[in-house]
Amino acid sequence: MSTILTYIAITDGKIKRSSLEVLSHCKKIGDAAGHTVEAVLIDANASSFVEGIQKYGASKIHVVEDPVFTNHMNTPLLKALAKVMEKVNPAVFAFASTESTKDILGALAANQDAAVIADVSSFELSPNGVKAKRPVMAAKIMANAEAISDRVIVSVRSGSYDLNESPASAEVISVDFSMDENEVKATLKEIISATGDTVDLNEAEAIVAAGRGIKDDEGKALVAELASILNAGIGASRALTESGVYDPSLQIGQTGKVVSPQLYIAVGISGAIQHVAGMTNSKVIVAINKDPDAPIFEVADYGIVGDLYKILPPFIEEIKKIKS
Ligand SMILES: Cc1cc2nc3c(=O)[nH]c(=O)nc-3n(C[C@H](O)[C@H](O)[C@H](O)COP(=O)(O)OP(=O)(O)OC[C@H]3O[C@@H](n4cnc5c(N)ncnc54)[C@H](O)[C@@H]3O)c2cc1C
Structure with a gap:
């Protein structure tokens, strides 16, 4: 033994x-x-x-x-x-x-x-x-x-x-x-969170990830609200970290973080192989995309085809109702 x-x-x-x-x-x-x-x-x-x-x-x-x-x-x-x-x-x-x-x-x-x-x-x-x-x-x-x-x-x-x-x-x-x-030759004085985000993406049970479909502050606010009611971390595709919309530390994928939450909601993300490499191990994947042929639907368990700006508000309201 x-x-x-x-x-x-x-x-x-x-x-x-x-x-x-x-x-x-x-x-x-x-x-x-x-x-x-x-x-x-x-x-x-x-x-x-x-x-x-x-x-x-x-x-x-x-x-x-x-x-x-x-x-x-x-x-x-x-x-x-x-x-x-x-x-x-x-x-x-x-x-x-x-x-x-x-x-x-x-x-x-x-x-x-x-x-x-x-x-x-x-x-x-x-x-x-x-x-x-x-x-x-x-x-x-x-x-x-x-x-x-x-x-x-x-x-x-x-x-x-x-x-x-x-x-x-x-x-x-x-x-x-x-x-x-x-x-002890080196000492660590202080750890400063790059994002101030409290949910660690590596440990998050749920992640709401934003892609180029998020065009403005209204879109960012919808992502933030959905993440908040699900107690989820916020992630992003490289399209949005490179353009400075989200902090680079939130990038998910081949050159970002590899995550595997219980729930991954991809909002306005096409599903490029480099992104999928970082989230394919998630237990349940939900994709929201206006293009029915977007590759993200190939890895998604649930897909919603449509404009995220129209889908997210009622989606958030329904979750709020269920939670209350
Ligand atoms: C070496 C290398 C490493 C890379 N590493 C990474 C990585 O780590 N992570 C990563 O994410 N990418 C990485 N990339 C980039 C990757 O190839 C893609 O370019 C990137 O993932 C695309 O991001 P996206 O899906 O947000 O944008 P896009 O591909 O532009 O997709 C946007 C999607 O949003 C949808 N959309 C637009 N408007 C709306 C709307 N109103 N409602 C609903 N849907 C809408 C569109 O239909 C589209 O499918 C890497 C690339 C290379 C070459």
């Missing part, structure tokens, strides 16, 4: 949903193969998040708590992850594929002499390690990858798995950690 370890990422004082998706999947495949599933929390207030992950079935939760983890910094995070990895010696160490994870995954693999497969959309245990599906070439191609090693690190795109509760009373293990100030 071996161990599958899952890293639970904390951002802005919250557990990242995508980490819990990965833990849910690890619990499922771990139970099926007779492996134990454990989790690791690393944060300045790590112990306060233990309760939030108890219900996802880990048998042990390793807690690394130190003020050095107040902001993300590669050096201390890498040191803590390596320490826990050495202690637990997992057959698989699974992460949600976040910006911070991307920063340290290669270094951790080198440090721990482990194989690594990054940014997969699914993975399973194989007799020799881990088999995974990995979208490549702007998600046009799905690569089947296999890591052959008795220690495999894998990172998983958000939205790849559903949350699945599986209550267990986990043993909480406090991990000793200290870091000499001299070891």
